[in-house]
Amino acid sequence: xxxxxxxxxxxxxxxxxxxxxxxxxxxxxxxxxxxxxxxxxxxxxxxxxxxxxxxxxxxxxxxxxxxxxxxxxxxxxxxxxxxxxxxxxxxxxxxxxxxxxxxxxxxxxxxxxxxxxxxxxxxxxxxxxxxxxxxxxxxxxxxxxxxxxxxxxxxxxxxxxxxxxxxxxxxxxxxxxxxxxxxxxxxxxxxxxxxxxxxxxxxxxxxxxxxxxxxxxxxx
Amino acid sequence: xxxxxxxxxxxxxxxxxxxxxxxxxxxxxxxxxxxxxxxxxxxxxxxxxxxxxxxxxxxxxxxxxxxxxxxxxxxxxxxxxxxxxxxxxxxxxxxxxxxxxxxxxxxxxxxxxxxxxxxxxxxxxxxxxxxxxxxxxxxxxxxxxxxxxxxxxxxxxxxxxxxxxxxxxxxxxxxxxxxxxxxxxxxxxxxxxxxxxxxxxxxxxxxxxxxxxxxxxxxx
DNA sequence: TGTCAACTGTCAGTGGCTGACATTAGCCTC
DNA sequence: GAGGCTAATGTCAGCCACTGACAGTTGACA
Numbered sequence: 001x002x003x004x005x006x007x008x009x010x011x012x013x014x015x016x017x018x019x020x021x022x023x024x025x026x027x028x029x030x031x032x033x034x035x036x037x038x039x040x041x042x043x044x045x046x047x048x049x050x051x052x053x054x055x056x057x058x059x060x061x062x063x064x065x066x067x068x069x070x071x072x073x074x075x076x077x078x079x080x081x082x083x084x085x086x087x088x089x090x091x092x093x094x095x096x097x098x099x100x101x102x103x104x105x106x107x108x109x110x111x112x113x114x115x116x117x118x119x120x121x122x123x124x125x126x127x128x129x130x131x132x133x134x135x136x137x138x139x140x141x142x143x144x145x146x147x148x149x150x151x152x153x154x155x156x157x158x159x160x161x162x163x164x165x166x167x168x169x170x171x172x173x174x175x176x177x178x179x180x181x182x183x184x185x186x187x188x189x190x191x192x193x194x195x196x197x198x199x200x201x202x203x204x205x206x207x208x209x210x211x212x213x214x215x216x217x218x219x220x
Numbered sequence: 221x222x223x224x225x226x227x228x229x230x231x232x233x234x235x236x237x238x239x240x241x242x243x244x245x246x247x248x249x250x251x252x253x254x255x256x257x258x259x260x261x262x263x264x265x266x267x268x269x270x271x272x273x274x275x276x277x278x279x280x281x282x283x284x285x286x287x288x289x290x291x292x293x294x295x296x297x298x299x300x301x302x303x304x305x306x307x308x309x310x311x312x313x314x315x316x317x318x319x320x321x322x323x324x325x326x327x328x329x330x331x332x333x334x335x336x337x338x339x340x341x342x343x344x345x346x347x348x349x350x351x352x353x354x355x356x357x358x359x360x361x362x363x364x365x366x367x368x369x370x371x372x373x374x375x376x377x378x379x380x381x382x383x384x385x386x387x388x389x390x391x392x393x394x395x396x397x398x399x400x401x402x403x404x405x406x407x408x409x410x411x412x413x414x415x416x417x418x419x420x421x422x423x424x425x426x427x428x429x430x431x432x433x434x435x436x437x438x439x440x
Numbered sequence: 441t442g443t444c445a446a447c448t449g450t451c452a453g454t455g456g457c458t459g460a461c462a463t464t465a466g467c468c469t470c
Numbered sequence: 471g472a473g474g475c476t477a478a479t480g481t482c483a484g485c486c487a488c489t490g491a492c493a494g495t496t497g498a499c500a
Contacts, residue, residue, distance in 0.1 A: 017466050017477075024478095045455065056480050061457065094435045137365075138358035145361060145401070159437055167402070167425055171432040174398025181365070182390045205387055209433060212391040215314045217379055237446075237497050244447095265486065276449050281488065 025063050026117065027053045032070040033118050037125040041071060041133040068139040071130065074123050075140060078110045079147050085109075086154055095155050095169075099176050100206050107199045124193050131188040144181060148173040179205050245283050246337065247273045252290040253338050257345040261291060261353045288359040291350065294343050295360060298330045299367050305329075306374055315375050315389075319396050320426050327419045344413050351408040364401060368393040399425050 014022075031052040035044040046067050050060045064070045085106035089098040114123050130136045149170070156162065156169040163169055183205045187198045211217075234242075251272040255264040266287050270280045284290045305326035309318040334343050350356045369390070376382065376389040383389050403425045407418045431437075 015466070020466085021478080046457085047455080057456090058458090058481080059479060062478080065457090067456070095437060096433055096435075134362060138362035141361040141365060142354060142358035145357075148398075161437075167428050168432040168437060170402045170406075171399055171425060171428050174402045175395035175429065175433060178368075178394025178398040179391055182387070182394045186390075205391060208387050208391050209395065212388040213316055213395060213429060213433065215316075217315065217381075217388060235498070240497085241447080266488085267486085277487090278450080278489090279448060282447080285488095287487070 024053065024055065024059075028055075028060060028063055029070055029073050030118055032067075033073070033122055033126050036071055036129055037122055041067075041129055041136055068136060071126065071136055072140055072143065074114050074117065074126065075130070076143070077113050077117070079143075081106045081110045081113060082147075083150060083154070086151060089158075091158055095159065095172055096176065096209075098158070099151070099155070099172075100203075103180070104199060104203055107195070111195050120195060124195075127184075128188045131185055141181070144177060148177040151177075175209060176206075179209055244273065244275065244279075248275075248280060248283055249290055249293050250338055252287075253293070253342055253346050256291055256349055257342055261287075261349055261356055288356060291346065291356055292360055292363065294334050294337065294346065295350070296363070297333050297337070299363075301326045301330045301333060302367075303370060303374070306371060309378075311378055315379065315392055316396065316429075318375070318378070319371070319392075320423075323400065324419060324423055327415070331415050340415060344415075347404075348408045351405055361401070364397060368397040371397075395429060396426075399429055 028049060032044070032049045035048055035052065044067075046060055047057055049067075049070070050057045082103055085102035086098060089102055093101070111120060114120060130140055152169040152173040153163050155172065156166070159169070161169060180202065183198065183201045187193070187201055190197075248269060252264070252269045255268055255272065264287075266280055267277055269287075269290070270277045302323055305322035306318060309322055313321070331340060334340060350360055372389040372393040373383050375392065376386070379389070381389060400422065403418065403422045407413070407421055410417075
């Protein structure tokens with residue numbers, strides 16, 4: 001997308017123009033999240049956000065395709081980390097275990113990346129807004145579905161399977177993704193916020209996947 | 221919501237006013253689905269739909285909270301059938317089996333209910349539009365999440381568990397719902413449309429849930 | 441038949457989002 | 471380092487989903 005101009009390297013410090021763009025983008029995200037966390041999603045207008053950063057509304061829409069996109073900026077950051085983590089898993093691991101460890105192990109990286117943008121505390125407040133705002137939750141779930149598809153392909157490749165021929169990768173991801181979302185929701189609904197609490201919850205719940213599907217709960 | 225006026229019964233034929241309302245609602249749904257299937261969701265405006273039924277746009281919004289709501293009318297019809305079917309399952313069935321049979325067995329009822337409103341063929345065309353339209357898919361997924369929560373509560377009750385204490389009902393539904401959605405998506409993407417094809421696909425995929433979670437795929 | 445309540449239409453307005461066009465401001469070359 | 475190129479921005483006009491307020495119409499029911 002973005003050409004560098006000098007070398008293919010990538011490291012050389014970008015020009016003033018590029019730095020300005022980055023600053024504007026960051027400022028928009030920060031202002032948006034702050035406003036959304038404070039006043040709620042629907043009561044925050046795009047004009048509010050643009051004004052807070054002192055740019056025109058039109059400029060906002062040149063950085064983000066929609067108001068939803070800014071609000072979901074942090075969750076998107078997390079996704080790319082998970083994808084990388086899954087790709088980095090040793091190939092001898094069993095699929096479910098690879099997913100499980102990828103998510104749990106990349107947790108710290110994710111939080112560090114988020115914190116670089118906004119304070120974690122603000123991020124968590126936004127998260128609650130996401131879960132409680134229908135339009136936002138819908139967009140979040142749709143993105144989650146896309147991520148599942150992506151991960152299913154990665155898992156299929158790991159196992160040298162054809163995603164379209166063998167249903168197991170997609171089914172596994174459907175189940176796995178479902179559990180992740182359940183934990184997200186419960187975490188955001190509870191009082192015990194804090195990122196470690198969420199990781200623990202995920203670990204616990206993932207371990208319950210087998211038992212939940214198992215035949216007789218009453219016997220167990 | 222709607223009071224009957226005469227008896228609590230419900231059977232007595234509703235008055236003219238009520239019948240007129242029902243006719244308008246049906247006409248709006250039918251016109252909307254027809255237009256959406258033909259021209260796509262985004263290129264169908266609410267004004268188009270209202271005009272096709274010869275009512276004002278304002279009236280449309282008195283019947284439906286949003287344009288999405290009309291488009292997703294049929295899927296909603298299906299949901300209530302599934303809920304009833306799960307409730308009707310014998311209590312000695314294991315949870316996963318109860319869900320599985322409820323969905324598969326209520327299939328014919330669902331299709332009959334849908335057909336009473338619009339031809340199945342039209343319904344299937346709309347379904348493809350839903351899957352391929354981001355905004356609609358998002359709304360659909362959000363509703364699916366709500367349905368999962370509802371069913372999780374029902375299953376918990378069956379098993380005499382506290383949903384908030386035991387994670388298994390929600391986890392089970394997350395996995396189950398995930399598989400259902402995978403089949404919906406694959407079905408809508410393929411060429412072999414037809415409602416029976418979808419039920420068969422669901423049955424097959426649900427059977428793959430265990431194997432997908434099982435340890436080593438390569439061992440077979 | 442007249443009164444009440446529900447249903448509908450009209451109108452005005454908000455907010456998300458887009459295309460078109462003019463202006464500004466980095467960048468790069470000579 | 472002046473000038474041309476191009477990317478980034480602002481302004482403006484407009485579409486569409488959706489809502490509140492008010493007025494007119496039409497079933498319901500005594």
